[in-house]
Amino acid sequence: MREVAVVSFAQARSVRRDILRNEVEILMPVVAEVVAASGLSRDRIGFTVSGSCDYLAGVPFSFVMALDGVGAWPPIEESHVEMDGAWAMAEAFTRLQHGDIDSALVFCFGKSSVGDLPDVLTLQLDPYLVAPLWPDSISVAALQARAMIDAGLTSEREMAEVAVRSRRDARQNPYAQLSGDFSVDALLAEPCISSPLRRHDCPPISDGAAAIVLAAGDVARGLCEKNGRTPAWIRGLDHRVDAQNLGVRDLTKCPSARIAAEKAGVSAAPIDVAEIYAPFTHQEILLRRELGLDSKTRINPSGGALAANPMMVAGLIRIGEAASRVHKGEARRALAHATAGPCLQQNLVCILEGE
Amino acid sequence: MSTQQGRPLPDPIKMVTIPSRLDYTITPGEAPTRFLRGILEGRILAERCPKCGKVYMPPRGSCATCAIPTKEQVELSAKGTVTTFCVVNLPFYGQAVEIPYVCASVVLDGADLPFFCLLAECPVEEVRPGMRVEAVWCEPSERKPSLENIRYMKPTGEPDATYESFKEHL
Numbered sequence: 001m002r003e004v005a006v007v008s009f010a011q012a013r014s015v016r017r018d019i020l021r022n023e024v025e026i027l028m029p030v031v032a033e034v035v036a037a038s039g040l041s042r043d044r045i046g047f048t049v050s051g052s053c054d055y056l057a058g059v060p061f062s063f064v065m066a067l068d069g070v071g072a073w074p075p076i077e078e079s080h081v082e083m084d085g086a087w088a089m090a091e092a093f094t095r096l097q098h099g100d101i102d103s104a105l106v107f108c109f110g111k112s113s114v115g116d117l118p119d120v121l122t123l124q125l126d127p128y129l130v131a132p133l134w135p136d137s138i139s140v141a142a143l144q145a146r147a148m149i150d151a152g153l154t155s156e157r158e159m160a161e162v163a164v165r166s167r168r169d170a171r172q173n174p175y176a177q178l179s180g181d182f183s184v185d186a187l188l189a190e191p192c193i194s195s196p197l198r199r200h201d202c203p204p205i206s207d208g209a210a211a212i213v214l215a216a217g218d219v220a221r222g223l224c225e226k227n228g229r230t231p232a233w234i235r236g237l238d239h240r241v242d243a244q245n246l247g248v249r250d251l252t253k254c255p256s257a258r259i260a261a262e263k264a265g266v267s268a269a270p271i272d273v274a275e276i277y278a279p280f281t282h283q284e285i286l287l288r289r290e291l292g293l294d295s296k297t298r299i300n301p302s303g304g305a306l307a308a309n310p311m312m313v314a315g316l317i318r319i320g321e322a323a324s325r326v327h328k329g330e331a332r333r334a335l336a337h338a339t340a341g342p343c344l345q346q347n348l349v350c351i352l353e354g355e
Numbered sequence: 356m357s358t359q360q361g362r363p364l365p366d367p368i369k370m371v372t373i374p375s376r377l378d379y380t381i382t383p384g385e386a387p388t389r390f391l392r393g394i395l396e397g398r399i400l401a402e403r404c405p406k407c408g409k410v411y412m413p414p415r416g417s418c419a420t421c422a423i424p425t426k427e428q429v430e431l432s433a434k435g436t437v438t439t440f441c442v443v444n445l446p447f448y449g450q451a452v453e454i455p456y457v458c459a460s461v462v463l464d465g466a467d468l469p470f471f472c473l474l475a476e477c478p479v480e481e482v483r484p485g486m487r488v489e490a491v492w493c494e495p496s497e498r499k500p501s502l503e504n505i506r507y508m509k510p511t512g513e514p515d516a517t518y519e520s521f522k523e524h525l
Contacts, residue, residue, distance in 0.1 A: 019382050020382070020384070020385055021384055021385055022382070022383060022384025022386075022387065022415075022416065024384070024415055024416055024417055025384050025385055025386070025416050025417075025424075028422065028424060031422065032422065032423070042422065058377065058379035058381060059381075065415070067419070068415050068416075068417045068419045069417050069422060070422050071418075071420060071421060071422030073420045074420075114379050114380060114381055115377055115378065115379045115380075116377070119377060120377060123377075127373070128371065128373075131373075131375070132373045132375075
């Protein structure tokens with residue numbers, strides 16, 4: 001395997017609704033920032049790949065429009081995944097394995113506010129038997145939370161504790177949307193919105209964008225040395241998919257996350273920091289178990305997706321946040337996780353290590 | 356047809372119709388908003404890249420070459436040159452214009468990017484690259500914040516533009 005590192009990361013501040021700016025206008029400063037922070041000039045970037053979703057924008061081929069913000073003329077080598085930017089990063093990592101180019105730009109954007117997000121996400125479900133019933137994303141997550149509580153794997157109190165910790169940590173994150181001091185008892189006194197989920201168990205609806213630059217081998221070393229950063233080497237990367245139909249899965253387990261963690265080599269050495277993409281509180285509890293993390297690992301110092309959840313972006317933010325800890329020398333070994341689909345159907349695990 | 360206890364089975368279902376609808380509230384963004392405000396007054400306000408000088412019409416807020424924001428507005432006349440075109444002879448569902456009609460790519464004078472529009476008041480067999488055209492606007496009372504305020508382009512009768520003058524925009 002060719003060595004590849006995250007050399008820079010940038011993100012937009014997540015907001016509930018960016019009425020003034022379109023996707024290109026949100027994205028452009030983020031891409032400019034990540035390229036400048038990488039130390040590469042734009043024409044030295046060998047490959048560009050984006051992650052976004054036309055269903056969010058309500059516009060076909062919306063990702064083509066986004067190229068207006070990255071300087072795609074004269075023509076560049078470019079690709080797109082209709083998924084979270086974390087999967088775009090997986091493609092860039094694979095592309096860099098060919099050995100003919102040394103760097104890649106990965107960017108993603110999502111305005112979740114344009115449509116009715118819980119309904120938009122319904123269209124991820126089986127189109128014949130499930131989607132026509134229009135179960136929204138919160139109801140579907142509630143099925144999983146209920147299954148976990150019934151199996152004795154979590155409780156409403158433990159879930160509220162996850163929300164309190166996430167929003168307290170988010171106070172230190174200038175890009176987060178939801179932060180503050182809350183008490184578990186006060187949160188539990190709130191009504192359920194989709195039993196057993198309360199508002200605090202669910203992520204905010206967010207508009208945002210993020211980007212990273214990857215570089216290989218000595219190019220990454222040189223760039224990071226110049227910028228006073230430790231390279232965040234991708235030492236393990238794997239993604240797996242569970243069955244789409246919720247009825248054939250045990251929702252209290254997440255085999256795709258467990259296998260991805262095994263294949264990425266999570267257990268080879270202690271993990272200092274983990275950035276887990278758990279949109280709902282109970283999913284963090286489930287993922288901690290499936291990823292094999294114990295209390296020695298600091299979970300989601302950024303506040304995670306409960307503090308900011310721009311669709312198609314929050315997964316790449318997890319990778320960027322984990323990489324930033326390595327860049328600054330705050331973590332030697334970090335885990336980043338991304339998810340997509342209903343009830344953690346798809347999971348990607350990335351291990352980042354310093355020198 | 357298989358049978359069950361001597362009774363014929365119903366025909367297998369091969370297709371289902373499942374209505375599905377999503378509603379969106381789309382805002383155009385800063386640069387398109389500036390442009391649409393101009394269009395509302397019958398003005399064409401393109402935007403110039405501060406680095407390479409290219410003029411975008413309609414503006415999307417960025418220069419696609421330099422990847423930097425465009426802010427400087429440039430007012431263009433509603434005259435331009437046909438770069439390429441297509442004659443539509445096929446009827447299709449939802450067609451708004453009587454066939455045959457012409458869709459043309461027109462680069463306005465002073466712009467660096469052609470835009471797509473209808474071309475009318477001209478026999479379809481006479482349309483050609485290099486043809487000089489101008490906008491026919493809707494009545495001021497009918498104006499909306501939309502490029503549809505330009506109902507169509509029509510020939511000006513000026514001599515054709517040389518190929519050299521528009522070949523970069525093909």
